[in-house]
Amino acid sequence: xxxxLINNLKGQLTGELQNKFDLQPDTANKSVDLAKDNVVxxxxxxxxxxxxxGLMDVFKGNKAPAESGAVNNIxxxxxxxxxxxxxxxxxxAKQVAPFAINFIMQKIGGQAGSMSxxxxxxxxxxxxxxxxLGGFFK
Numbered sequence: 001x002x003x004x005l006i007n008n009l010k011g012q013l014t015g016e017l018q019n020k021f022d023l024q025p026d027t028a029n030k031s032v033d034l035a036k037d038n039v040v041x042x043x044x045x046x047x048x049x050x051x052x053x054g055l056m057d058v059f060k061g062n063k064a065p066a067e068s069g070a071v072n073n074i075x076x077x078x079x080x081x082x083x084x085x086x087x088x089x090x091x092x093a094k095q096v097a098p099f100a101i102n103f104i105m106q107k108i109g110g111q112a113g114s115m116s117x118x119x120x121x122x123x124x125x126x127x128x129x130x131x132x133l134g135g136f137f138k
Contacts, residue, residue, distance in 0.1 A: 002039070002040060002043060002108060003036060003040055005107065005108050006032075006035075006036040006039065006040075006104055006107075006108070007036070009103075009104070009107050010029075010032050010036075013032050013035075013100060013103055013104070014028045014029050014031075014032050015028075016099075016103065017031055017032070017096060017099075017100065020099065021092060021095060021096050021099075023088075023096070027086055027088065030085075030086055031082060031086060031088070031096060031100065032100065034078060034081045034082065034085065034086070035078060035097075035100045035101060035104055036104070037081075038074050038077050038078045038081065038101070039074055039101065039104055039105075039108075041077075042055075042070060042073060042074045042077075043055065046070060051070075054068050054069060054070045055068065055070045055071075058070075058071060058105055058109060059105070059108060059109045060109065061109055065101065065102045065105040065106065066098075066102070071101060071102075071105060074101050075097045075098050075101050076097075078093075078097040078100070078101060079093045079094055079097045082096060082097060
């Protein structure tokens, strides 16, 4: 569910990263993939620990992304990935990361804001954890 939403906005975000930050098309594309991985990983981690309240507030528009510790955690990890995995200078990564993650959170919020926490988590579990557990639930 969440991954599909991010995949649907990938072209738009890739273009924004190219225009605003002068990233090459390939680098911008990989940056969006890394952003998706960081968002999904954080959601799975929060879902596993039962700590989804802060992110749900962001998705429902009750809290700005910048006010969320979870979102700031995603941004910090993403800055590290942009520099270590894509070789983007830290000064640029610190501009790209908040822009990209806030863009994603706002778009997800617009699409998923009316969904319940269990619907969002069901998509994560259905797409992620279930695959890792293989045939255990057959």
